[in-house]
Amino acid sequence: xxxxxxxxxxxxxxxxxxxxxxxxxxxxxxxxxxxxxxxxxxxxxxxxxxxxxxxxxxxxxxxxxxxxxxxxxxxxxxxxxxxxxxxxxxxxxxxxxxxxxxxxxxxxxxxxxxxxxxxxxxxxxxxxxxxxxxxxxxxxxxxxxxxxxxxxxxxxxxxxxxxxxxxxxxxxxxxxxxxxxxxxxxxxxxxxxxxxxxxxxxxxxxxxxxxxxxxxxxxxxxxxxxxxxxxxxxxxxxxxxxxxxxxxxxxxxxxxxxxxxxxxxxxxxxxxxxxxxxxxxxxxxxxxxxxxxxxxxxxxxxxxxxxxxxxxxxxxxxxxxxxxxxxxxxxxxxxxxxxxxxxxxxxxxxxxxxxxxxxxxxxxxxxxxxxxxxxxxxxxxxxxxxxxxxxxxxxxxxxxxxxxxxxx
Amino acid sequence: xxxxxxxxxxxxxxxxxxxxxxxxxxxxxxxxxxxxxxxxxxxxxxxxxxxxxxxxxxxxxxxxxxxxxxxxxxxxxxxxxxxxxxxxxxxxxxxxxxxxxxxxxxxxxxxxxxxxxxxxxxxxxxxxxxxxxxxxxxxxxxxxxxxxxxxxxxxxxxxxxxxxxxxxxxxxxxxxxxxxxxxxxxxxxxxxxxxxxxxxxxxxxxxxxxxxxxxxxxxxxxxxxxxxxxxxxxxxxxxxxxxx
Numbered sequence: 309x310x311x312x313x314x315x316x317x318x319x320x321x322x323x324x325x326x327x328x329x330x331x332x333x334x335x336x337x338x339x340x341x342x343x344x345x346x347x348x349x350x351x352x353x354x355x356x357x358x359x360x361x362x363x364x365x366x367x368x369x370x371x372x373x374x375x376x377x378x379x380x381x382x383x384x385x386x387x388x389x390x391x392x393x394x395x396x397x398x399x400x401x402x403x404x405x406x407x408x409x410x411x412x413x414x415x416x417x418x419x420x421x422x423x424x425x426x427x428x429x430x431x432x433x434x435x436x437x438x439x440x441x442x443x444x445x446x447x448x449x450x451x452x453x454x455x456x457x458x459x460x461x462x463x464x465x466x467x468x469x470x471x472x473x474x475x476x477x478x479x480x481x482x483x484x485x486x487x488x489x490x491x492x493x494x495x496x497x498x499x500x501x502x503x504x505x506x507x508x509x510x511x512x513x514x515x516x517x518x519x520x521x522x523x524x525x526x527x528x529x530x531x532x533x534x535x536x537x538x539x540x541x542x543x544x545x546x547x548x549x550x551x552x553x554x555x556x557x558x559x560x561x562x563x564x565x566x567x568x569x570x571x572x573x574x575x576x577x578x579x580x581x582x583x584x585x586x587x588x589x590x591x592x593x594x595x596x597x598x599x600x601x602x603x604x605x606x607x608x609x610x611x612x613x614x615x616x617x618x619x620x621x622x623x624x625x626x627x628x629x630x631x632x633x634x635x636x637x638x639x640x641x642x643x644x645x646x647x648x649x650x651x652x653x654x655x656x657x658x659x660x661x662x663x664x665x666x667x668x669x670x671x672x673x674x675x676x677x678x679x680x681x682x683x684x685x686x687x688x689x690x691x692x693x694x695x696x697x698x699x700x701x702x703x704x705x706x707x708x709x710x711x712x713x714x715x716x
Numbered sequence: 717x718x719x720x721x722x723x724x725x726x727x728x729x730x731x732x733x734x735x736x737x738x739x740x741x742x743x744x745x746x747x748x749x750x751x752x753x754x755x756x757x758x759x760x761x762x763x764x765x766x767x768x769x770x771x772x773x774x775x776x777x778x779x780x781x782x783x784x785x786x787x788x789x790x791x792x793x794x795x796x797x798x799x800x801x802x803x804x805x806x807x808x809x810x811x812x813x814x815x816x817x818x819x820x821x822x823x824x825x826x827x828x829x830x831x832x833x834x835x836x837x838x839x840x841x842x843x844x845x846x847x848x849x850x851x852x853x854x855x856x857x858x859x860x861x862x863x864x865x866x867x868x869x870x871x872x873x874x875x876x877x878x879x880x881x882x883x884x885x886x887x888x889x890x891x892x893x894x895x896x897x898x899x900x901x902x903x904x905x906x907x908x909x910x911x912x913x914x915x916x917x918x919x920x921x922x923x924x925x926x927x928x929x930x931x932x933x934x935x936x937x938x939x940x941x942x943x944x945x946x947x948x949x950x951x952x953x954x955x956x957x958x959x960x
């Protein structure tokens with residue numbers, strides 16, 4: 309069973325490496341270096357101004373460590389088919405899960421060490437801690453994370469009549485108590501508390517797992533969600549086929565569909581509009597990019613820079629919308645409806661025009677408010693109008709027509 | 717002559733799955749497409765509904781091929797796939813409305829038909845549900861309702877009897893009977909041979925990408941006298957010849 313985990317892990321790491329190469333492209337690494345450099349510089353400036361005895365300093369330490377403690381999930385790499393194929397091997401699965409927890413430690417504990425390391429200068433300056441105290445806190449933090457991962461492992465098994473072991477109140481309260489003791493009393497007491505908690509869970513686990521069934525459905529769901537989170541992140545940079553969004557009813561937005569008449573010509577407008585509003589994938593993307601763009605435009609001022617930034621964001625949104633056209637290709641209706649392909653394309657053009665138009669308008673308003681310059685506002689308006697027209701009416705149909713031809 | 721498939725060679729890639737297939741479905745007729753897994757039933761259906769283009773041969777529906785006028789061709793077809801896939805973001809009500817829009821149906825009249833159909837399949841209180849909340853059988857029923865909403869001339873039904881409850885199977889067969897009387901044709905693929913034997917007017921027996929034989933049950937019995945009485949026996953003997 310450990311071998312099974314090993315081979316899965318290899319496959320998993322290969323896949324992650326493939327995506328990470330795409331994520332850390334030159335442009336992103338460059339931006340990241342600037343960001344880290346800026347943050348580091350800001351942090352060192354803050355440290356210089358700090359004095360001992362600030363009431364909020366320990367609170368910040370506890371909060372940061374508490375949140376960090378939740379980072380690094382239990383990666384089981386369990387798959388949907390396992391509940392059928394591995395069911396007869398349920399007892400042997402324990403070795404698999406233990407191996408999974410061992411692997412999960414790596415990333416989780418590295419994060420803990422890095423965060424405590426980053427906090428160390430703050431602890432020295434604001435709380436006046438000695439090095440052994442800081443090391444003590446680090447040890448407590450690592451053992452606490454070990455406890456949380458053990459709770460995750462324990463919760464892979466059914467517990468009759470009892471609450472789940474890894475429910476979030478348990479995780480947060482346990483961390484809060486131990487860290488508060490560590491920061492306000494002494495970190496050495498936190499070590500003792502963490503060891504007690506870890507030991508207690510370990511003993512409980514040892515007694516119970518052999519009599520319990522694995523909660524296959526929950527474990528599969530948790531793992532699916534974990535992978536989905538990772539894929540979502542990658543999806544910001546490159547296309548990931550596994551990402552399928554969720555659907556929200558959003559009844560309060562139904563008025564948006566009012567202008568779409570139920571006629572033959574509007575069939576795809578009917579579908580696209582609802583798909584866009586209720587699906588979280590593309591709508592989320594559009595909203596995220598628009599909001600980020602607006603925030604950026606509020607803070608970045610100048611004559612040309614805002615115009616350039618707004619144009620960039622509109623392009624990003626327009627470009628990311630393209631795959632939405634193929635969103636429904638796997639529904640057979642899309643192919644058998646007696647609708648001319650031109651109507652489908654036309655509806656899509658409408659949708660893109662509308663979305664880009666609204667995003668452009670919002671960003672333009674921010675530019676106007678932030679700069680209060682007639683020149684910049686005028687140039688931005690013209691550039692945005694031309695860009696929206698070009699993207700929606702020329703670029704999109706050209707690209708999609710080519711894609712359709714390639715498929716046929 | 718509603719549907720005419722003549723000398724079709726085709727498949728998903730350059731390697732043909734169908735090797736020179738010919739058969740027809742006449743007006744008001746229910747034709748059963750019978751064959752083992754991998755015999756080419758679904759491939760045939762995918763060619764008929766226009767998802768695949770034949771390498772050779774033609775498929776004509778009331779005188780129109782899909783190349784001549786794809787809209788006129790598709791307008792005449794309603795399709796119920798074996799694996800139901802619906803639009804995740806649309807409710808049941810919206811699926812029906814979209815079908816009406818796509819086929820350019822008169823909304824008032826279509827809704828009357830729709831309500832009858834929904835009642836038959838016990839979906840009338842689930843109009844605002846999303847596909848995610850439906851079971852597989854319910855999704856299949858949604859597709860049946862959408863298909864029978866269209867007043868198509870040719871219904872193509874891929875393996876309808878698995879996944880539906882007995883009551884729904886019965887209701888579906890009644891619906892098929894009703895539409896046949898108005899002159900519509902049905903092409904149906906299935907493995908449930910005893911049901912097929914009772915309801916189909918004619919059979920097309922596919923094996924290994926070829927039409928082994930076709931005709932009414934009595935014609936099949938006459939062609940293979942020692943095979944046995946039932947469709948099941950005839951079918952088994954036919955595949956045995958191949959295995960020997």
